[in-house]
Amino acid sequence: MQQKRGIWYYHRKVPKALRDFDGRAPLVRTSLQTRNIGEARPRRDAYEAADNQLWGSMLAGDDQVRARKIYEAAVRRAEAMGFTYRPAEEVAELPIDEVLSRIETIADAGRTVEQQSALLGGEAPPPLVLTKVHEIYVDEIATAELRTKSAQQRRKWINVKKRAVDRFVEVVGDIDMNKIAREHALKVWRYWQVRIAPKEGESTHTPSSGNRELGSLRTIYAEYYAHIGQMDRVNPFAGLSFAEKAKQKKLRPPFPTEWIRSKILQPGALDTLNNEARAIILATIEVGARPSETCNLTSEQIRLDAAVPHLAFEERDNPDDPRELKSAASIRVVPLVGVALEVFRRFPNGFPRYREREETLSQLVNKYLRNNGLAPTPRHTLYGLRHSMEDRMKEAGIGDDLRRILLGHRIDREEYGIGGSLEWRQAELNKVALPFSPEVLAGLPHAIQK
Numbered sequence: 001m002q003q004k005r006g007i008w009y010y011h012r013k014v015p016k017a018l019r020d021f022d023g024r025a026p027l028v029r030t031s032l033q034t035r036n037i038g039e040a041r042p043r044r045d046a047y048e049a050a051d052n053q054l055w056g057s058m059l060a061g062d063d064q065v066r067a068r069k070i071y072e073a074a075v076r077r078a079e080a081m082g083f084t085y086r087p088a089e090e091v092a093e094l095p096i097d098e099v100l101s102r103i104e105t106i107a108d109a110g111r112t113v114e115q116q117s118a119l120l121g122g123e124a125p126p127p128l129v130l131t132k133v134h135e136i137y138v139d140e141i142a143t144a145e146l147r148t149k150s151a152q153q154r155r156k157w158i159n160v161k162k163r164a165v166d167r168f169v170e171v172v173g174d175i176d177m178n179k180i181a182r183e184h185a186l187k188v189w190r191y192w193q194v195r196i197a198p199k200e201g202e203s204t205h206t207p208s209s210g211n212r213e214l215g216s217l218r219t220i221y222a223e224y225y226a227h228i229g230q231m232d233r234v235n236p237f238a239g240l241s242f243a244e245k246a247k248q249k250k251l252r253p254p255f256p257t258e259w260i261r262s263k264i265l266q267p268g269a270l271d272t273l274n275n276e277a278r279a280i281i282l283a284t285i286e287v288g289a290r291p292s293e294t295c296n297l298t299s300e301q302i303r304l305d306a307a308v309p310h311l312a313f314e315e316r317d318n319p320d321d322p323r324e325l326k327s328a329a330s331i332r333v334v335p336l337v338g339v340a341l342e343v344f345r346r347f348p349n350g351f352p353r354y355r356e357r358e359e360t361l362s363q364l365v366n367k368y369l370r371n372n373g374l375a376p377t378p379r380h381t382l383y384g385l386r387h388s389m390e391d392r393m394k395e396a397g398i399g400d401d402l403r404r405i406l407l408g409h410r411i412d413r414e415e416y417g418i419g420g421s422l423e424w425r426q427a428e429l430n431k432v433a434l435p436f437s438p439e440v441l442a443g444l445p446h447a448i449q450k
Helices: 037-059 063-080 096-107 113-120 130-141 143-147 151-171 182-196 207-227 257-264 275-287 291-295 338-346 358-371 384-395 400-407 422-430
Strands: 002-004 007-013 027-031 310-313 332-335
Touching (some): 007 037, 130 143, 143 151, 151 182, 182 207, 257 384, 275 338, 332 400
Antiparallel strands (some): 002 007, 007 027, 310 332
16 A cells, blocks of 8 residues: 555556556556545455456456457557567568667667567467457457447448358368468358359359458458558458459339339328338338438438428437448438428428338338239339439439439539539429329328428
8 A cells, every 4th residue: 555645545566467458557556535544454455356356367368368468569569669560480581681670679778578579579479260350350440430330230230241251160160360371262262153153053142242251351351460560461362352244233123103103102002001111112202212211310300390391311420329321422411392291291200110120111111012013023122212213303304413412322523512502402303203192191190380
């Protein structure tokens, strides 16, 4: 114990072997909040017992975790002295000038054993299997990227990477990350090759399926080694992909305008769907938003009391309820016209039933459209109404830039201005708004008038 200004403090050195693991190192110093030594001693003893237990568990803990922490500490020490950390076998192969520079730095007075080890590669990269690296990637490396995603977006993002890792384990095995070589990456590539382009028979998968998983493995590998200070490590998954031809892509066809008028907008056509699913279909006809965007609208984004009623597609930056949009271009403002305006007067708070559940919505709607004769072909889906809006805008002579803005697509040139006033956008959209009978809205909640 130590006393300062009359207050007793618990004062203890962190064991040298654990200084890379205990964030309080090199000293633990905690106020015991008393001037009375009789009260201070039992409090000191409690802190001491707690630290003994903590440090004991650290020493008896997962050797892989300890090895990784020690290795990462060596990397940081080397960087602090102006060098890139390299294992001892790689140091031996460096140009003689760099080896001498490292030795001269070590010779400087005051260099610790740990610093010497860091410059000469004394800590070997820890043996970590790929599944463990995936956990580190999610829990440590990708935290900034995941921070702005909603719970559902995080789940989907993590699952994409996990599928790629699981596939590698299935084909190659859960081997030490440091031993993954080009031959292992090629095994995974060949796994996909026989499914994408078999020598005989039909393909069972598209190039995008293989590219997605190979890309995930390439990213995990690169970002893990960058994380531990090996930015220049050769990536065994580099350059492995499959060509995607336009005819191979499964395009979602647009609904013909006359089909929307005569089928979907007919009174009674959607009556056996629940109200929120009905409303989303009707809104998509005139807004053209992605289902994921419409399902996750909040009352703050539905601005009915503005001079031009509109939807503001924005990212949610609330740390307790974040959500990303697909891209920067997806951030946009779309005036409400036609049946969409009437829908949002009835649903000013959005669609809570399908918030973070757009996949459930799409499956329900697509099945309903097929089973009720509302889809021209089995390939037509809810998303096709978005493509239909694009076609209607083209046919009405609405310019390419405005079409891209309204649908949330990137403009392939330097941008100037704000893309036109809301009043102008509203007038342009009114050119393509489809006529509808009020009976189409029968059974939906009463509209609010603003």
